[in-house]
Amino acid sequence: MLKLKYSFQPVTLRESKGYNRHLFAGDGVRQGHLIYAAKMTHIQQASHEKIKVLDGIVPQELYQELINVSHSIEWKYWWTTDSNTAMRYWHHEVGHGGKENAEDVSDRVERHPIAAFHLYQTWLATHIVPHGARVLRFYLNAHTYGTDGWPHVDSSRPNELTTVLYLNEEWYPEWGGETVIFNKAGDIAAASMPRRNRLLTFPSHWLHAPRPLHKAFGGLRVVLVVKFALPTEAWDDIARNAGIAELVRFLDNSGSGAVTHSGRSLLTHLVGTCRILQSRNADEDVCRAGLFHSIYGAPITHCTLALDRIAVREQIGERAERLAWLFCVLDRPRCWSESGPLLPLAQGGSIEVSAREIADLRLIEQANLDERGTHRRRTPEIAV
Numbered sequence: 001m002l003k004l005k006y007s008f009q010p011v012t013l014r015e016s017k018g019y020n021r022h023l024f025a026g027d028g029v030r031q032g033h034l035i036y037a038a039k040m041t042h043i044q045q046a047s048h049e050k051i052k053v054l055d056g057i058v059p060q061e062l063y064q065e066l067i068n069v070s071h072s073i074e075w076k077y078w079w080t081t082d083s084n085t086a087m088r089y090w091h092h093e094v095g096h097g098g099k100e101n102a103e104d105v106s107d108r109v110e111r112h113p114i115a116a117f118h119l120y121q122t123w124l125a126t127h128i129v130p131h132g133a134r135v136l137r138f139y140l141n142a143h144t145y146g147t148d149g150w151p152h153v154d155s156s157r158p159n160e161l162t163t164v165l166y167l168n169e170e171w172y173p174e175w176g177g178e179t180v181i182f183n184k185a186g187d188i189a190a191a192s193m194p195r196r197n198r199l200l201t202f203p204s205h206w207l208h209a210p211r212p213l214h215k216a217f218g219g220l221r222v223v224l225v226v227k228f229a230l231p232t233e234a235w236d237d238i239a240r241n242a243g244i245a246e247l248v249r250f251l252d253n254s255g256s257g258a259v260t261h262s263g264r265s266l267l268t269h270l271v272g273t274c275r276i277l278q279s280r281n282a283d284e285d286v287c288r289a290g291l292f293h294s295i296y297g298a299p300i301t302h303c304t305l306a307l308d309r310i311a312v313r314e315q316i317g318e319r320a321e322r323l324a325w326l327f328c329v330l331d332r333p334r335c336w337s338e339s340g341p342l343l344p345l346a347q348g349g350s351i352e353v354s355a356r357e358i359a360d361l362r363l364i365e366q367a368n369l370d371e372r373g374t375h376r377r378r379t380p381e382i383a384v
Contacts, residue, residue, distance in 0.1 A: 050202060050203055051181060051189070051190045051200075051201070051202045052199075052200070052201045052202070053192050053198060053199070053200050054198070054199045054201075054245050055195065055197065055198050055199075056197050056249070057127075057197065057199050057245060058120070058123065058165065058197055058199065059123070060197075062116065062119055062120060062123065063197050065116045065119075066116050066120060066165070066167055066224060067167050067168075067169065069114055069116050069117075070140060070142075070167045070220075070222045070224075073092050073114075073140070074092065075090040075091065075092055075142060075220075076090065076091055076092070077089070077090050077091075078091075088147065089141060089142065089143050089147045089149070090141065090142035090143065090144070090147070090220065091139065091140070091141055091142075092139060092140040092142075093139050094108075094109055094112055094114075094117050094138040094139050094140070095108050095109050095135060095136075095137055095138030095139065095226075096108055097135075097136050097137040097138070097227075098137075099137075099154070099155065100155075101136050101137065102136065102157075102229065103134075103136075104134040104135055104136070104229075105135050105136065105137070105138060106121060106125075106134070106135040108138075109121045109135065109138050117138065120165075120224070120226075121135060121138065121226065124163060124226060124228075126275070127271075127275075128163065128199075128201070129161065129163075129228050129230065130230065130231055131231075131279060132230075132231040133161070133228040133229065133230050133231065134228060134229040135226060135227070135228060136155075136160065136227045136228060136229055137154075137225065137226065137227040138225075138226050138227075139224075139225055140167075140222060140223065140224050140225070141210075141222075141223050141225060142220040142221060142222045142223070143177065143210055143213055143220070143221045144213065144219070144220055144221075145212075145213045145214065145215045145217055145218070146213075147213075148212045149209045149210030149211065149212070150209055151182065151207050151208065151209040152207070152208070152209065153204065153205050153206065153207055153208075154204040154205070154208075154227055155204040155205050155227070156205060157204070157205060157229075158203065158205050159229065159230050160203070160204035160205065160227060160228060160229050160230060161201060161202075161203065161204060161227065161228045161230055162201065162202055162203070162204045162208075162225065162227050163199060163200070163201045163225070163226045163227070163228070164179060164199070164200040164201070164223050164224075164225055165197075165198075165199050165200075165223065165224040165225075165226075166194035166195060166196070166197075166198045166199075166200075166221075166222070166223055167222040167223065167224055168194050168195070168196055168221065168222060169196060170196055171193060171194050171195050171196065173193065174214060174216060175213060175214050175216060175217040175221075176211055176212055176213050176214045176217070177193075177194050177210060177211055177212070177213045177214075177217070177221045178191045178192060178193045178194065178210075178211045179191065179192045179194070179200060179208060179209070179210055179211070180208060180209055180211055181202055181206055181207070181208045182206070182207040182208065182209075186207075190202075191211075194221055194223070204227055210223075244274060244278075244287070244288075244291065247288065247291055247292075247315060247316060248267070248270075248271060248291070250315055251267055251270060251291070251292070251295070252267055254295075254307055256270060256295070261294070266294060269294070269371060269372070270290075270291050270292065270293065270294065270295075271291065272371040273290045273291070273293060273364070273367045273368050273371045274287050274288075274290045274291035274367075276290075276367040276370055276371055277290040277363065277364070277367045280363070280367070282360075282363055282367075284320075285316075285317060285319045285320040285323065285360075286320070286323065286360050286363055286364065288316040288317065288320040289316070289319075289320040289321075289323035289324045289327070289360070289364055290363075290364045290367055290368070291316075292312060292316060292320070292321070292324040293323075293324050293327045293328070293364050293368060294327075294328065294368075295307050295312065295324060295328070296309075296324070296325055296328035296329070297328055309321060309325060312324070322357070323357065323360055323361060323364065326351070326353060326357065326361060327361055327364055327365070329345055329346060329347070329351070330343055330344070330345060330346065330351075330353075330361070331343075331344040331345055331346045332346075332365065333365075336362065336365070340353055340354075340355060340358050341353055341354065341355070343358070
């Protein structure tokens with residue numbers, strides 16, 4: 001009988017036998033100015049809104065750097081899951097937090113010599129998880145053909161979130177390797193292929209597993225896993241962030257990533273303004289209006305996108321679109337000194353605006369100015 005002996009010594013990915021690095025030639029994700037763009041994918045047989053799949057969401061330069069890192073780090077082949085210790089796979093630890101860890105390990109990630117890990121942690125904290133979330137674990141796993149995954153949970157605690165970023169240059173369905181998430185009956189509730197720049201998030205206490213790889217695949221299926229402890233009742237914030245991601249992809253496809261605004265791209269400014277409104281508990285329409293607040297042009301910045309109002313209304317709704325349009329056509333900041341209902345237009349004349357709309361527009365203006373760092377410019381208080 002032939003016996004195989006494993007050394008359990010760290011090796012680099014390039015030293016791993018059978019590794020075949022694939023060159024990325026495009027997978028439907030546009031290169032260049034993709035800042036925060038993402039596309040919500042409807043997961044086949046998904047049965048719960050707490051499972052999210054976001055495609056193309058990580059900034060391209062950061063994502064490519066993470067892939068490059070995965071090609072050069074040391075991998076240890078002996079890691080196991082508690083549900084079946086006979087199942088071994090490749091692992092690289094970053095945060096050094098165990099399965100039952102409840103302490104924040106973000107400072108360990110910040111001190112790691114590979115800067116891309118810290119940058120990714122910061123990006124997740126800014127764009128995906130709610131304020132106050134704690135990093136409990138941060139590591140990379142990898143599977144080759146023959147290293148089968150096993151159903152397991154990441155935590156027994158209910159208010160924790162697992163984020164899985166697939167670090168693969170390309171992927172084909174015939175290679176297998178999808179992540180499956182089970183419902184309470186043991187049936188597959190959701191499945192996600194490990195596509196390039198795909199982020200999967202789900203509750204950490206839900207049963208899940210990586211499916212086996214086909215022998216036709218000769219490399220490593222790599223995932224970067226970061227797990228968070230969430231503030232109480234934070235799932236609504238995560239769902240809202242995922243919904244916004246689809247709108248950001250729409251804006252990026254409309255050219256906002258290529259338009260300059262305050263020394264950065266317009267898309268970066270729009271996303272930042274929306275995030276500020278979210279942090280201030282503005283309602284959904286106001287947040288969406290903030291995300292689109294400069295698309296029709298503005299008296300100061302002149303950042304205009306070739307967007308039809310009807311198309312925008314279909315994306316964000318009638319109220320949010322009207323707020324975004326008003327923000328672009330009003331004579332700012334002169335209009336803020338008016339009490340309404342008639343406010344001056346930048347091109348002359350005036351328009352009737354409700355008291356609620358004035359209040360919403362002032363919230364958007366404050367977030368707009370704060371995002372640009374002009375804290376000395378404040379809009380007047382309003383009483384409604």
